[in-house]
Amino acid sequence: MLIELSEDQQAIAENVRRTCSQFGDEYWSDCDTEKRFPTEFHRAMADNGWLGITMPEELGGAGLGVTEAAIMMHEVSASAGGYSAASALHLNLFGPHAVVVHGTDEQKERMLKPLIEGRDRACFGVTEPDAGLDTTSIKTFATKVDGGYSVTGRKIWTSSGQVANKILLLTRTTPKEECRKPTDGMTLFYTDLDKTQVEVRRIPKMGRNAVDSNATFIDDYFVPEEDRIGEEGQGFKYILHSLNPERILVGIEAVGLGRGALERAAKYAGERKVFGRLIGQNQGIQHPLAENWTYLESAYWMIMRAAYLYDAGKPCGAESNAGKFLGGRAAFDACTRAVMTHGGMGYSTEYQVERLFRESILLRIAPITEQLILSHIAERVLDLPKSY
Structure with missing residues (x-):
């Protein structure tokens, strides 16, 4: 191997x-x-x-x-x-x-x-204020009209909505209570995001400010039928194709973020002198940084294992979720340690680690929380009863 x-x-x-x-x-x-x-x-x-x-x-x-x-x-x-x-x-x-x-x-x-080609930029319209991670409870509704659908609803955490001209939009076309299964009755569209008709309101946030997040307000918005992806009512099944790749990519991005922060911390520790000696000579500095390396390395290979399984057409749900969990934790810890290693200068913007630290907390929250990941593994791997 x-x-x-x-x-x-x-x-x-x-x-x-x-x-x-x-x-x-x-x-x-x-x-x-x-x-x-x-x-x-x-x-x-x-x-x-x-x-x-x-x-x-x-x-x-x-x-x-x-x-x-x-x-x-x-x-x-x-x-x-x-x-x-x-x-x-x-x-x-x-x-x-x-x-x-x-x-x-x-x-x-x-x-x-x-x-x-980079001519279009797209955003992802799935999450809603009252549904959160319970995607089956979304309320944005697409009503059939001549030539297409009239869509009304609210989306939240629509990343890059300020600059996007396209939106991948998940709606209901049948009310949840009328469906045989909660996952039925949802329809997926990829369509224009016309901001003269759709309000995209920026959400002030802690970090990752170069990429906007938004609350999106949609009222009687016409979407042509040719922008519907696949069959009506099958949208939830379609977005499932992207969930494991999303976990894998977010997890590996977390590892990259943590490794970038760790590199900055190690460089600073190898240059900064206090009381006549490099702070990197002190085990109190060395050991936490070395520990961050071990966690980032283990997360990296778990995620690469998940990617291999996905590309081979094999089940990878547990590995994808575990990789995202490990990557998010390892990144947050490495970015936190980078700030602490820099001491007071870690709190300034000069050394950049405060920016990375602010970004790192997001990777423990989105696109899925640690708690739901652990519930997934408990149920699917350990065969424990569903807890929610």
Whole structure:
């Protein structure tokens, strides 16, 4: 059993790292402070072909697997951009998967090529204020009308909605109480996000400010029938295709973020002198940083195992969720330790670790909480009764 990256995979990592290195601390600090989407970074990644790494070759993508996407996104989040850089890209990798699997040839050509080329930017309209992670309880409703549907509802935590011109939108087309199963009666659309008709209101938040999060208000919004993905009422099944890749990518982005913070902390510890000696000589500094390395390394290989299983068409739910859990924890701990290693300077913006720390807490919360991950593993792996 060989556990290492192939030459092609190493080349992906090196080339992504080279592109990301063009955007340093000052660029990302400005984006964070100004709450500005990293348009130049997004453009550079598109121009170098990275936005289509998992997309079909006939549409201009690379046709590679989630494993290669994970290698790419690890390098992105380990760069100066941290999780903001990753968030500017990763919907391209898992969000449109339902279109790849269930879209018509016409839809794939019309919807995916502009994403791959960076001409379109999409956001994800699934989560709702009163439903949270209970997706079956969403209330946004699409009513059939001539030529399409009239949609009314509310979405929350719609990332990049301020700059997106497309939205992957999950709605109900049959009320939950009228369905045989709670997962029935939901329909998926990929359509225009016309902000003259849909209100997208930015949510002030703690970190990752280069990529906006929003509350989205939709009232009698017309969506043409040709923007429906697959069959009416089957939308929940379609988004399931993207859930394990999402866990894998968010988990690996967390590891990259933690490794970037750890690198900064180790560098500072090797340069900073207090009481006539480098602080990195002190075991009180060394040991916590070494412990962070061990947790980040173990999370990395759990996630790569999950990616391998997914690409091989094998069950990977437990591994994907465990990898996201471990990555989020390891990133938060590494970013916290990076601030502590810098001491008072860790609280300043000069050394960047406070920015990474602010981003790291999100990876323990979204897109799924630690508690639901543990419930999933308890039920699916340990065969314990459902707890909620």
